[in-house]
Amino acid sequence: MFPKYYVNLFGGAVFLICFPIINERPPLALAAVNITHLPGFEGALPFHLETGYVKVDELKGVELFYYFSESERNPAEDPVLLWLTGGPGCSAFSGLALEIGPLKFKVEKYEGKLPSMIYNPNSWTKFSSVIFLDSPVGTGFSFSNTPEGCITGDLSWSEHATIFLRKWFIEHPQFISNPLYISGDSYAGKVVPVIAYNVLQGNEAGQHPMLNFQGYIMGNPVTGTTVDFSSRVPFACGMGIISEELYHSIDRNCNEEDKSSSLCVKNMQTFDQFLSEIMIAQILEPICVVALAKSKDINTRKRSMEEIRTNYLTRPLVPNIKCRTYAYYLMYYWANNNVTRDALNVKKGTVVEWQRCNNLQFNVDLNNNIEYQINLTTRGYRALVYSGDHDIVIPFVGTKQWIRSLNFSVLDEWRSWKVGGQVAGYTVSYNYNLTFATVKGAGHTAPEYKPKQCFAMLSRWISHKPL
Template sequence: MLPFLLLLCVSQWLLLLSAAFNVANLPGFLHQGSLPFHLETGYVEVDEIHGVELFYYFIESERNPREDPILLWLSGGPGCSAFSAVALEIGPLKIRSERYNGSLPNLVYNPYTWTKFSNIIFLDSPIGTGFSFSNHPLGYETGDKSWSKHAVIFLRKWFADHQQFLANPLYIAGDSYAGKVVPVIVHEILNENDLKVQPKLNIQGYMIGNPSTGDVIDVNSRVPFAFGMGLISEELYQEIVENCKGEDYESPKNAPCASLIEVFNEFKSELMLGDILEPKCNLAAPNPKYIVVSTGRSILQESNKGLSGPPIPEVKCGTYAPYLMYIWANNPEVQDALNVQKGKVKEWVRCNEYLNYTKDISSSLKYHVNITTRGCRALVYSGDHDMIFPMVGTKQWIKSLQFFVTQRWRSWHVSGQVAGYTESYSNNLTFATVKGAGHTAPESKGQQCFSMFGRWISKRPL
């Protein structure tokens, strides 16, 4: 009887350890038969006191999953679901952007998925993002430090349950605001590895796209970017430089500077900041005030009564796909297929701007210096038409690291055409622009970013 009880206890412990679920089919995916890639979803508890559970999508490499690198991907915001990256940017799915007709929106295969040569864990974090949840209200209090800490706890628990991947090279990646916490996470992993914390993670480097740093340069660089792009006059640019004297343009302290920034903000308000070439459109905003209405009884009305939908943008807008994503992800059949825990998240939103979030790390720049000088490879890339975190600011903070240039500025190419420009620095840091891309570069320049990532992760020149 005792051996039986012991076996039962061990079995239950293993069940608790492994919350993984293999997804064979996805509603709305236009493909015959099962998924043409291996998708696993699940939850990992990262705070036992408050019952904080982070939801993830794990997609194996289509090349050689037992040897290819593993990428942990974090979306920005903070508060944007990792499913944005799965179905809009670097994953094997793409939302088909077509006028909503009341049926479930369609997904198609993305030929430029980065899972062609890398395993990728897409993590809904920080807590309150996507399908991640807390069993206690205090668990939803989060910030830069707790996000970074939870990501490290997640990784160690995930690898403990997926030990076949422990030897694979590990990279941490993310874009936008996630770019601020990525180097912090790498820093924590390296420190814990030094302390012999198990399981040891084979961390090799990191990658960030159009990243935030927390420094004033993130927002102040919008002014020289706007001038360089011909969006403001030389007179306005010079007056801002002379009167603001480098202070924070988001909260200027002197009256002449504040007045000039007000004029600048009027020009800025006419643009789609994520991509200045795109038409100005409604954002598929979180917790919006509008109800989704379509002809007939929509699948959203039937299946998700009481949910509010995003403001409906025009089909031509880049924000239309996120609007369709909202409808798709809130469908009960979809959530059943993904094995989402029922009743934990009332409404899935792509980006939750109402997080109880504290920006408690003022700048990530010291972390970049720390981890690159300890042997980690780094790729920093920028869509060159992004006005949220412009490339001129990214170039400026990279220069402030005082690394020396190892390969001077040059063009890089895809299919015989210039895809962007790149420069390499000491300590294995590479900077690259993506020509014509916006804030989330892989979303609009999928082929180019696919080639960029494939070359870099394979340790080849761009």
């Protein structure tokens, strides 16, 4: 369904159902709950955290789970960000505890005790409120009461997220007037502009409540255009990963009309071999296990309920503790601890096993999002597109290429932007309020690799200041 390395890195290794495997139906939607303490975090949380569910499909019983962290500065006026994690199928808890949220894991060898968490001083909640949404259905703690509800795709994900927003703001009227930004990274970048457009259409149709949409944010985003992945070859050549001879051979033999020729297949096998030797999310980091579920056939359609109950858990592979991905490994044990689930107010019986990234029954039913972006930006809404410049999953050179295809005029020429007197990346601004920025040394999920720099980038941009 998706390019080989994209799935291996961000999708689950097994098929996981998104509806309860218990005989009883789960309870009705719970009210939002304020969380003052979390297992593994010493003392009271120094920020406001809320969790809850919003039902987005009454007929199919689809309920999306969210984490909401209020701005630590001025929640009455600061922007509200909806944050979506990619995959598709990766929990928004990754965004909260690995990227832009107020928590992060203390990396210590796991020996059966609940992993410890600490405060993230570079959280974007220093200047904005953030809704971390487990979406689409089947992601994180989100679920459906019916098998039919588990089938999702680009368009249903976008529709569900839009329904979620309006229902969430109805229950949180104090934030309706705050500026709203739709944001996300990786595969979520494909649906971010669609959700934004849906919000605008709802506003224009007079739907309640009227949301104060201001713009959107995408990090190393998938757009659906061929350049998302075709740009890997020139990027790899420019970074010295492959030879110029292989680059030219691929360019010559793998044209858009026919990629099945024997020469193209041979070239791409060689290319894939080079990629298999590096950490493609950040090409300078040591190759590490990604800490996803082990490959294991747990297709529930072929097994009894009793077998599922007793043998369902598929613990992830164990990375070296020196690897960045060891935090992913700790997340698994933290989120699957009953004490944690009770603290988060997760509905019992709805998600037997939490995985950071699940495989979903997902339909790629949107060609690309370029027209949505043009529709939004040419109407005056703001857009920030940023890329970690050492990511080969969605290389920045491809992102630059589709941005150029918009034919927007350059307002502020390519220049460096700095943090602490040092170059943190490069940026260019276009008319129609579009800003593109690279983050120097960052990988696929840029704030995970360069938190201080991304904190500065977003705090400046969202305050309408130059990067």
